[in-house]
Amino acid sequence: MDKSEKMALSLSGMLLVLFFGAIMYAAVVEDIQVPTCITDMEPFTSDTLFQSGPETYELQMVARMWAFQPSTVRLPVGSTVDMYLTSQDITHGFMIENKNVNLMAVPGAVNYIQVTFDEPGEYFFACHEFCGAAHHTMSGRIIIEEEGVAGNQMGALQ
Amino acid sequence: MNLETFQFSKSAKKLNSLLIIIPMVLLFIGVYGGLMQTLFRAGIIQSDPFMGGDYYKGLTIHGVLNAIVFTTFFAVALGNALIPYSLKMNLNTKAAWASGILMLVGSVMAGVVMLMGEATVLYTFYPPLKAHPLFYVGLTLLVVGSWVAFFNWIPMYLKWRRENPGEKTPLTVVGMFTTFIVWLIATASVAVEILFMLLPWSLGLIDEVNVMLARTLFWFFGHPLVYFWLLPAYVMYYSFMPKLADGKLYSDMAGRLVFMMFVVFSVPVGTHHQYMDPAIGSQWKLIHGIFTFAVALPSLITAFTLAASLEYAGRQRGGKGLFGWITKLPYFDKEKWFFSYLISGLIIFIFGGISGIVNASYQMNTAVHNTAWVPGHFHLTVAGPVLLAFLGGSMYLIHQFMGKPVKMKGWTLSVPYIYTIGVSIFSWGLMRGGLLGMPRRTNTGASYANPESVLYQPDWMPYIDITVIGGIIMFLAIVIFVVAFFATVFARSEVTAEEPKVTFPITAPLHNEPSLWLRNFKPFIIIAIILIVLSYTPVIYDVLQSTYDGSLPYSPNSPVPLR
Numbered sequence: 001m002d003k004s005e006k007m008a009l010s011l012s013g014m015l016l017v018l019f020f021g022a023i024m025y026a027a028v029v030e031d032i033q034v035p036t037c038i039t040d041m042e043p044f045t046s047d048t049l050f051q052s053g054p055e056t057y058e059l060q061m062v063a064r065m066w067a068f069q070p071s072t073v074r075l076p077v078g079s080t081v082d083m084y085l086t087s088q089d090i091t092h093g094f095m096i097e098n099k100n101v102n103l104m105a106v107p108g109a110v111n112y113i114q115v116t117f118d119e120p121g122e123y124f125f126a127c128h129e130f131c132g133a134a135h136h137t138m139s140g141r142i143i144i145e146e147e148g149v150a151g152n153q154m155g156a157l158q
Numbered sequence: 159m160n161l162e163t164f165q166f167s168k169s170a171k172k173l174n175s176l177l178i179i180i181p182m183v184l185l186f187i188g189v190y191g192g193l194m195q196t197l198f199r200a201g202i203i204q205s206d207p208f209m210g211g212d213y214y215k216g217l218t219i220h221g222v223l224n225a226i227v228f229t230t231f232f233a234v235a236l237g238n239a240l241i242p243y244s245l246k247m248n249l250n251t252k253a254a255w256a257s258g259i260l261m262l263v264g265s266v267m268a269g270v271v272m273l274m275g276e277a278t279v280l281y282t283f284y285p286p287l288k289a290h291p292l293f294y295v296g297l298t299l300l301v302v303g304s305w306v307a308f309f310n311w312i313p314m315y316l317k318w319r320r321e322n323p324g325e326k327t328p329l330t331v332v333g334m335f336t337t338f339i340v341w342l343i344a345t346a347s348v349a350v351e352i353l354f355m356l357l358p359w360s361l362g363l364i365d366e367v368n369v370m371l372a373r374t375l376f377w378f379f380g381h382p383l384v385y386f387w388l389l390p391a392y393v394m395y396y397s398f399m400p401k402l403a404d405g406k407l408y409s410d411m412a413g414r415l416v417f418m419m420f421v422v423f424s425v426p427v428g429t430h431h432q433y434m435d436p437a438i439g440s441q442w443k444l445i446h447g448i449f450t451f452a453v454a455l456p457s458l459i460t461a462f463t464l465a466a467s468l469e470y471a472g473r474q475r476g477g478k479g480l481f482g483w484i485t486k487l488p489y490f491d492k493e494k495w496f497f498s499y500l501i502s503g504l505i506i507f508i509f510g511g512i513s514g515i516v517n518a519s520y521q522m523n524t525a526v527h528n529t530a531w532v533p534g535h536f537h538l539t540v541a542g543p544v545l546l547a548f549l550g551g552s553m554y555l556i557h558q559f560m561g562k563p564v565k566m567k568g569w570t571l572s573v574p575y576i577y578t579i580g581v582s583i584f585s586w587g588l589m590r591g592g593l594l595g596m597p598r599r600t601n602t603g604a605s606y607a608n609p610e611s612v613l614y615q616p617d618w619m620p621y622i623d624i625t626v627i628g629g630i631i632m633f634l635a636i637v638i639f640v641v642a643f644f645a646t647v648f649a650r651s652e653v654t655a656e657e658p659k660v661t662f663p664i665t666a667p668l669h670n671e672p673s674l675w676l677r678n679f680k681p682f683i684i685i686a687i688i689l690i691v692l693s694y695t696p697v698i699y700d701v702l703q704s705t706y707d708g709s710l711p712y713s714p715n716s717p718v719p720l721r
């Protein structure tokens with residue numbers, strides 16, 4: 001191996017170590033995680049949304065051909081949501097636009113992520129795994145309402 | 159150029175020609191499907207004359223024919239060509255024909271059930287979507303056929319090693335063996351998935367399958383699959399490209415090191431396709447992520463070695479200064495038409511590689527997983543460098559094995575450049591749309607890209623429309639290629655007194671280190687198996703521990719299970 005080759009090899013290695021360092025930084029310091037094994041959650045077959053603390057909510061969402069239940073969720077700004085997702089039939093995918101939320105909904109398993117909504121607005125989500133003939137219509141929204149909006153009640157509309 | 163030649167038997171020549179011509183027809187059907195998809199997605203058409211209105215049926219055919227059938231046939235043909243050629247040994251044509259027939263029967267079987275709409279499950283065939291049993295049988299025969307081809311080369315290689323002690327195995331042979339060792343390990347897992355889970359389940363012999371387990375077995379196969387596509391292209395980059403530019407391979411050892419690294423790191427990385435899946439601990443996903451970075455290293459070494467080889471070639475051709483050599487390469491030399499296929503693929507691969515590192519980057523995968531970014535990425539890899547190298551290789555093989563002169567050389571030379579422009583536009587559109595959250599595998603034309611629909615997403619539209627422009631250019635490039643290819647197939651043979659011999663532009667090394675530690679596959683295969691066991695045992699354990707239910711089969715057309 002000549003000098004230029006050795007240099008190229010070490011630079012490539014360093015580049016990859018740098019990338020890897022960035023991943024570890026994001027994981028450890030910023031605490032940005034990917035979904036993991038969930039074993040402390042009872043399997044569920046219908047959707048639920050309830051308040052679990054002053055600004056925290058738990059949402060159990062069910063994906064099925066060809067709708068998410070609930071398909072519209074209303075929450076006040078500043079809410080932190082513990083989101084659980086499963087599928088009742090085949091595999092679906094779930095991603096909230098402008099939010100780092102991306103989950104596969106797989107039958108026989110529960111997926112989980114925590115997400116905080118600091119900005120009011122409508123967050124669109126669409127199924128991103130092929131789930132049959134009407135896959136392209138399977139979508140919904142999360143509506144984050146501003147403080148003091150009439151009633152500001154939370155609830156799930158089907 | 160004085161090139162070595164080798165006389166293939168007539169039967170071997172005929173077989174290798176068929177192994178190139180048949181998949182070319184299938185590729186064209188698949189690519190036609192690709193064009194239709196871009197039009198469907200933009201809402202330009204709602205139905206097409208050959209495949210009807212079913213976007214997902216077309217998408218299944220597109221993925222299976224292009225990415226699985228075409229690539230497997232070409233890899234086998236390249237091995238059938240290069241291994242006898244480099245070892246100067248005749249192919250056992252009986253076994254080779256058997257492998258070809260198995261592959262053909264399997265592909266046709268899968269193709270027919272896909273066309274009938276009985277297997278609209280996409281090329282990943284995730285359960286609990288169920289395909290017709292013949293779809294699974296067809297894929298199995300295709301894979302078994304490719305195994306037979308590989309098993310046919312092993313005794314040749316062992317015999318050569320016995321007869322040539324102390325000599326280095328030719329790099330082409332190392333490359334082809336790496337390709338098929340990776341393939342054999344990878345397909346073992348999908349064979350388990352199909353034979354013990356999906357096939358009996360689709361036949362009704364078992365009721366339920368564990369979907370997460372099936373996904374995990376699939377991706378054990380699915381990631382090394384991409385190296386099975388890439389490695390034959392690497393073989394051509396290392397052994398043909400420098401020679402075509404009148405250069406030498408900068409380092410023979412680098413090539414061998416790269417192939418051995420692929421043997422070691424190709425497989426224990428599959429969970430990076432499942433970062434967003436439930437039922438797998440994130441710490442194991444992270445470990446697969448680390449190995450993924452390890453397998454990026456051989457590609458970076460390749461980038462350096464090939465650039466250094468081309469620089470050497472450019473300087474030999476009179477290139478001066480720091481970058482002067484770049485202008486001296488034979489980009490537009492009609493007699494070196496093959497060079498354009500390899501060089502444009504390498505340029506596309508820069509972007510394919512970068513987007514791949516983004517996908518692999520653990521948390522960053524959250525932003526792109528299953529969005530249109532992903533097909534944007536892999537049209538810059540499998541439908542970029544791999545496709546172009548395989549097209550160039552197909553033309554070269556057919557020219558050699560049928561003894562036909564390459565026709566329409568000017569057009570043949572320009573295909574890769576036209577395709578590169580098309581795929582750059584196309585993939586940019588998909589990737590940019592993906593970053594906005596546009597999902598992949600979705601017939602947007604019927605909903606999100608339809609102004610009449612309540613689901614209309616106006617901000618995705620520019621990017622969907624751009625893919626139409628790119629897709630049309632890509633399609634035109636392929637049409638030109640197919641015309642030139644069949645013009646060559648049906649051309650009059652070059653008249654020669656005796657049966658024409660076969661030759662390949664094999665590059666000599668510039669630095670030819672002894673690299674004794676890279677001469678034997680065995681230690682690397684053992685390390686690979688250890689890494690696979692270590693990285694997959696906890697993943698499979700998690701999957702079995704934290705899933706609670708099996709799944710009945712479903713058709714894509716109804717939310718009620720089939721049984």
Ligand code: HEM
Binds near residue numbers: 192280537599628632
């Ligand atoms: C004219 C050329 C081509 C065009 C216009 C084209 C177009 C497309 C489009 C629009 C999609 C995405 C569909 C979606 O996610 O909804 C797609 C997917 C795909 N393409 Fe291509 N493509 C072309 C060539 C190729 C080639 C040559 C290959 C492989 C060698 C290939 C492999 C794939 C694969 C594997 C998928 C993914 C299928 C899936 O998600 O199940 N394509 N193509």
Ligand SMILES: [Cu+2]
Binds near residue numbers: 127
């Ligand atoms: Cu879906």
Ligand SMILES: [Cu+2]
Binds near residue numbers: 380
């Ligand atoms: Cu991968």
